[in-house]
Amino acid sequence: MRLPFFVYGTLRPGEVNHNRYLYGRIRPACPARPARLADAALYDGPxxxxxxxxxxxxxxxxxxxALxxxxxxLLSALDELEECVPGDPHSLYERVARQVTLDADGTAELAWVYVAGPVVAARLRARGRRIAGGDWLSREPRRDASG
Structure with a gap:
């Protein structure tokens, strides 16, 4: 399946991996469209x-x-970035097809989403730091030990 990609972290516009991985590989006539993934929570990696x-x-x-x-x-590059190895429960992420909802008009669209792999997800649920509001761009900055 050649699905669009739902990006929610460092691949979002203005973030460190957006230009590195997406520049020249996504449709300029169809730039990043704000969307949301339901029934999911966001955790800090860190x-x-x-x-x-x-x-x-x-x-x-x-x-x-993608173009x-x-x-x-792009699919190969993103699998590598996300350390996604299909079928390996110890992968950091797994790539799954999920419905996302476009903010502009409420349209649902099927997209590839990189979610925490099973082992990582269990660890995060048990003792991870959840990002309030589910938006990486509006997260509170981490503080170091000095304050």
Missing amino acids: GYPYAVAEPGGVVHGDLVS PEAYDE
């Missing part, structure tokens, strides 16, 4: 976020569509 299935939660992000000629290359 340094990058993880979406974890949780009823009633919401994760905010953007929907991006047809760049799709396979």
Whole structure:
């Protein structure tokens, strides 16, 4: 399936991996469109976020569509970035097809979403730091030991 990608962390516009991975590979006529993923919560990695299935939660992000000629290359690059190994429960992330809702008009669209792998998700649910509001861009900055 050649689905668009729902990005919610470092791949969002203005974040560290957006230009590195998406520039020149996504449709300029269809830039990042604000969207949300229902029944999920966002956890701090730290340094990058993880979406974890949780009823009633919401994760905010953007929907991006790859250029047809760049799709396979982008899919491979994102799997590598996310350390996603299909079928391996110890992968940091797994790529799953999920419905996301566009903020602009409420339209639902099927997209690839990188969610925490099973082992990581269990650890985060047990002792992870949940990002209030489900939006990586509006998270509170982490504080170091000095304050």
